[in-house]
Amino acid sequence: MPMQKPSNRDQVTLALIQMSVSADAKANLANAIKRIGEAAAKGAQIVCLPELFRSLYFCQEEDASNFSLAEAIPGETTAALSRAARKSGVVIIAGVFEKRARGLYHNSAVVIDADGRLLGTYRKMHIPDDPHFYEKFYFAPGDLGFKAYKTRYGTIGILICWDQWYPEAARLTALRGAQILFYPTAIGSLPGEERAAKEMRAAWETIQRSHGIANGVFVAAVNRVGAEGEMDFWGSSFVSGPFGEVIAKAGPSRDEILIAKCDLGKIDSTRHDWPFLRDRRIDAYDGIASRFLDKED
Helix, strand or coil, rough: CCHHHHHHHCCEEEEEEEEECCCCHHHHHHHHHHHHHHHHCCCCCEEEECCCCCCCHHCCCCCHHHHHHHHHHCCCHHHHHHHHHHHHCCCCEEEEEEECCCCEEEEEEEEEEECCCCCEECCCCCCEEEECCCHHHHHCCCCCCCCCCCCCEEEEEEECHHHHHHHHHHHHHCCCCCCCCEEEECCCCCCCCCHHHHHHHHHHHHHHHHHHHHHHEEEECCEEEEECCCCCCCCCCECCCCCCCEECCCCCCCCCCEEEEEECCCHHHHHHHHCCCCCCCCCHHHHHCCCCCCCCC
16 A cells, blocks of 8 residues: 555655666666655655666767667656555656657656656757767657646656756746756766866756746756766755755765655745746747847847
8 A cells, every 4th residue: 555645735745866877777777666665765755866867878979779778658667667656655757768759769757646647748848969968869859848747745847957957947837837846867077177067066056946936936956976987977966945945955976865845835925925926027028939139220
């Protein structure tokens, strides 16, 4: 029988599974399921895994053989996680390398409700193409838009890694009703970039906390850790509140189950104090859909 969780819907406990991974996809899945059970035993109600958690971060190079790592949704990963969700009575968010059709792939995340039902799939909308982040070689841009999912323990939105830097993505997801924005992530640095990495990590955290402030929502970002190829993933997973305050934060270098208790009632009180949604000038934002606004004549 699933574990019974508290009935107060304003109180929700999150768990971010900050983990290192190996080249063994089955071992990674088994490790994730073990951690999900441990998180549930600590009271977690919503559990989030990192981006593409079943494999090493293969986007460091352009290699067509890596397409063999992809799978359908639903598939092996969603079936195993659905069983884990039912067993522990938790909502699970998990990154999947989705094979949509032959030759068509997405960097996706699934939402599985506490009864094991697959609620939906989010496909990463913003696809980077930088040294050691050659994602455009592998992934088509998402085409499902920005969504919110009503789970047993609250309404959540999913965005993935590079999506973290775009206020439009956070805004549209919040406007759909999301109370918590989850960001499954794979981000790190190269050897010799320690100073730049420190500044980048600070910017990475700041931009996401700002999304929470601007929209009056909770933010939960979960990263992987460990050295993979030339990349050193910096962990530092965190949960912040609608005022931007850090509720819980993991370290930069080890596997952790980060537990954070969130009072969703703070969304109302924060939005009363900072009524950003009320004061938006939706009549004046036509240019936001343009690539760039040239100077007026």
